[in-house]
Amino acid sequence: MSARIIDGKGFAAGLRQRVAGYAADLKARTGTVPGLAVILVGDDPASAVYVRNKEKALESAGLHSFDHRLPHDTAQADLLRLIDSCNRDPAVHGILVQLPLPKHIDTPTVLAAIAPEKDADGFHVTNAGLLATGRPGVVPCTPLGCLMLLRDVLGRNLAGKRALVIGRSTIVGRPMAQLLLGADCTVTMAHSRTRDLDIECSHADILIAAVGRPEMVRGDWIKRGATVIDVGMNRIPPDCGSAGGGRLVGDVHYAEAAEVAGAITPVPGGVGPMTIACLLVNTLAAACRQAGQPVPEEALP
Ligand code: GUN
Numbered sequence: 001m002s003a004r005i006i007d008g009k010g011f012a013a014g015l016r017q018r019v020a021g022y023a024a025d026l027k028a029r030t031g032t033v034p035g036l037a038v039i040l041v042g043d044d045p046a047s048a049v050y051v052r053n054k055e056k057a058l059e060s061a062g063l064h065s066f067d068h069r070l071p072h073d074t075a076q077a078d079l080l081r082l083i084d085s086c087n088r089d090p091a092v093h094g095i096l097v098q099l100p101l102p103k104h105i106d107t108p109t110v111l112a113a114i115a116p117e118k119d120a121d122g123f124h125v126t127n128a129g130l131l132a133t134g135r136p137g138v139v140p141c142t143p144l145g146c147l148m149l150l151r152d153v154l155g156r157n158l159a160g161k162r163a164l165v166i167g168r169s170t171i172v173g174r175p176m177a178q179l180l181l182g183a184d185c186t187v188t189m190a191h192s193r194t195r196d197l198d199i200e201c202s203h204a205d206i207l208i209a210a211v212g213r214p215e216m217v218r219g220d221w222i223k224r225g226a227t228v229i230d231v232g233m234n235r236i237p238p239d240c241g242s243a244g245g246g247r248l249v250g251d252v253h254y255a256e257a258a259e260v261a262g263a264i265t266p267v268p269g270g271v272g273p274m275t276i277a278c279l280l281v282n283t284l285a286a287a288c289r290q291a292g293q294p295v296p297e298e299a300l301p
Contacts (some may be wrong), residue, residue: 219256
């Protein structure tokens with residue numbers, strides 16, 4: 001069997017175009033242009049690339065991006081003051097603080113300072129709590145993108161599917177499990193202390209891998225016909241022998257898994273592009289709510 005390849009890149013491009021259309025409508029009706037404040041502290045090169053890609057995507061969809069670059073030694077109090085001014089700025093509908101932050105800054109304090117309705121990442125404890133209690137709030141971008149891909153493959157109704165989420169991060173694993181539970185899946189969470197992970201995988205109709213360990217999930221762990229969503233993005237160094245040279249690989253051994261799965265996301269070109277597209281979705285939805293306008297259906301989980 002050869003799995004269907006889930007074209008996250010293509011799906012994300014279509015979604016970004018639809019967001020651009022909704023944003024143009026919102027502007028025509030209310031004069032509101034959705035705006036996202038993007039805050040980057042320090043000079044981590046990977047974060048700088050992510051932030052640049054986010055800003056480019058915002059602008060090409062006709063959304064405003066307010067760019068704030070702060071030096072590595074920025075005091076936490078200064079960062080909190082900037083967030084406070086963004087919270088009070090009516091042109092800013094969403095705020096994103098790129099993570100990780102420098103060590104001297106307390107990330108939970110910073111995330112808690114963002115007004116929950118402007119929390120474009122859905123990382124505020126209020127939004128995490130809303131998701132955990134099945135109420136509407138802002139959903140983190142990567143899990144939201146994964147859910148959209150799953151529904152594109154399997155249809156809207158995921159009720160009764162056995163879903164395994166590997167990884168318990170607050171950015172991906174935990175909110176992903178909550179979303180799948182909200183979609184009436186039977187959800188198992190696995191993590192670094194899980195025993196017999198191969199057996200857990202073999203039961204899963206839906207497998208979400210978000211652990212950050214290159215090619216950890218092997219083909220013979222996977223249930224035949226399962227839908228596999230690989231959130232991993234691991235750079236294999238060029239001198240790493242048989243694993244190849246300077247490649248980007250997921251948490252799933254793609255070649256093996258593609259022989260068994262019903263559908264699978266590639267790396268790159270699977271989940272990655274959905275994260276940025278869903279950031280546009282969250283910014284648009286925040287702007288709609290703040291302008292007292294209905295949120296487009298597809299921006300809701
Ligand atoms: N760093 C890695 N992924 C993310 C993300 O989705 N949002 C933010 N703010 N920082 C990140």
